[in-house]
Amino acid sequence: MQPTGSLHLGNYLGAMVQWIEMQKTHECIYCVVDMHAITVWQDPKELRHAIRQVTAAYIASGLDPKRSILFNQSQVSAHAELAWIFNCVARLGWLNRMTQFKEKAGKDREAASVGLYAYPNLMAADILAYRATHVPVGEDQKQHLELARDIAQKFNNDFRAEIEAKGYNDGIFFPQPEPVITGPATRVMSLRDGTKKMSKSEPSDMSRINLMDDTDAISEKIKKAKTDMEPAPPANLEELSTRPEIDNLVGIYAALAGVSKQAALDLLISTSTEGPSIFTGFKRALTEVATQKLGPIRAEIVRLMDDPAEIDRVLADGSTRARAIASPILDEVKDIVGFIRS
Numbered sequence: 001m002q003p004t005g006s007l008h009l010g011n012y013l014g015a016m017v018q019w020i021e022m023q024k025t026h027e028c029i030y031c032v033v034d035m036h037a038i039t040v041w042q043d044p045k046e047l048r049h050a051i052r053q054v055t056a057a058y059i060a061s062g063l064d065p066k067r068s069i070l071f072n073q074s075q076v077s078a079h080a081e082l083a084w085i086f087n088c089v090a091r092l093g094w095l096n097r098m099t100q101f102k103e104k105a106g107k108d109r110e111a112a113s114v115g116l117y118a119y120p121n122l123m124a125a126d127i128l129a130y131r132a133t134h135v136p137v138g139e140d141q142k143q144h145l146e147l148a149r150d151i152a153q154k155f156n157n158d159f160r161a162e163i164e165a166k167g168y169n170d171g172i173f174f175p176q177p178e179p180v181i182t183g184p185a186t187r188v189m190s191l192r193d194g195t196k197k198m199s200k201s202e203p204s205d206m207s208r209i210n211l212m213d214d215t216d217a218i219s220e221k222i223k224k225a226k227t228d229m230e231p232a233p234p235a236n237l238e239e240l241s242t243r244p245e246i247d248n249l250v251g252i253y254a255a256l257a258g259v260s261k262q263a264a265l266d267l268l269i270s271t272s273t274e275g276p277s278i279f280t281g282f283k284r285a286l287t288e289v290a291t292q293k294l295g296p297i298r299a300e301i302v303r304l305m306d307d308p309a310e311i312d313r314v315l316a317d318g319s320t321r322a323r324a325i326a327s328p329i330l331d332e333v334k335d336i337v338g339f340i341r342s
């Protein structure tokens with residue numbers, strides 16, 4: 001997760017909850033990617049704050065930093081070192097095909113940072129520095145994971161002789177990281193426009209619920225959330241899918257309450273009334289579940305943020321453990337490439 005802007009309900013339901021669930025089944029490494037963040041301008045003070053806040057949000061949402069590794073990227077230099085080597089493995093043509101760079105750089109490509117362009121190579125290093133085998137990725141990161149696979153394969157091919165000489169008889173030094181699709185991730189849409197993703201870059205704060213919003217703010221935002229002009233609630237899931245704003249609210253309710261979408265729709269139908277404020281009852285129920293679920297998380301983030309030194313200790317401990325995995329792998333990479341190390 002990048003430490004930029006404030007985390008919102010989309011980040012929480014669409015990513016964080018899913019990733020934290022994986023600590024039950026996998027040996028997990030969670031990285032707050034501060035080096036990725038600076039590919040676009042970050043105010044240093046805000047960056048520092050955001051790194052601690054994302055860390056606090058992970059812990060408040062249930063990540064156990066003793067069981068899993070939680071750290072910030074810049075503290076483990078293997079990421080940067082391996083990224084440089086990958087800059088020399090990946091081809092310009094490969095990076096030219098990355099759609100996220102085109103979107104993020106916009107019209108004035110000449111003014112984009114070189115880091116923004118080379119970002120996928122750093123992401124490949126984030127994964128391969130641990131010889132990680134599984135990476136949970138959303139739709140937007142699939143292309144970058146493909147690139148990481150290509151880099152792994154080209155590295156293995158280019159240096160096959162050295163890799164075999166090191167005792168890897170199958171010639172495979174870097175495994176091909178697999179994308180993990182973690183169940184039906186909730187795609188949370190804007191509260192102002194059901195066809196757009198909830199996003200931190202949307203100018204109107206009313207479009208999103210931030211993890212740091214208090215009860216009043218959550219209640220106000222849900223009350224003002226856009227619905228549609230239809231006189232009756234959708235009769236079934238099929239009709240629901242044609243009404244994006246209502247669909248979004250029902251989806252959010254289901255995810256927060258831990259019930260099926262059908263159960264959330266049943267509640268919507270049973271609470272709806274005649275007249276212009278047909279969804280008031282449902283919105284009240286949604287506000288209740290949202291504040292019940294998010295209130296304690298917010299309180300825990302606030303509590304943790306009150307002691308930044310403790311957060312920094314968690315990150316230092318995670319970094320030490322991450323380094324212990326990545327350093328020997330990087331040493332082998334240096335040998336394979338032909339560097340001399342003492």
Ligand code: AMP
Nearest residue numbers: 002010011014015138186187188197198
């Ligand atoms: P971003 O804030 O765009 O860097 O995204 C961080 C993570 O949150 C990524 O895994 C995204 O796929 C996920 N994410 C961001 N916005 C949403 C959303 N509205 N709904 C679901 N997942 C989201």
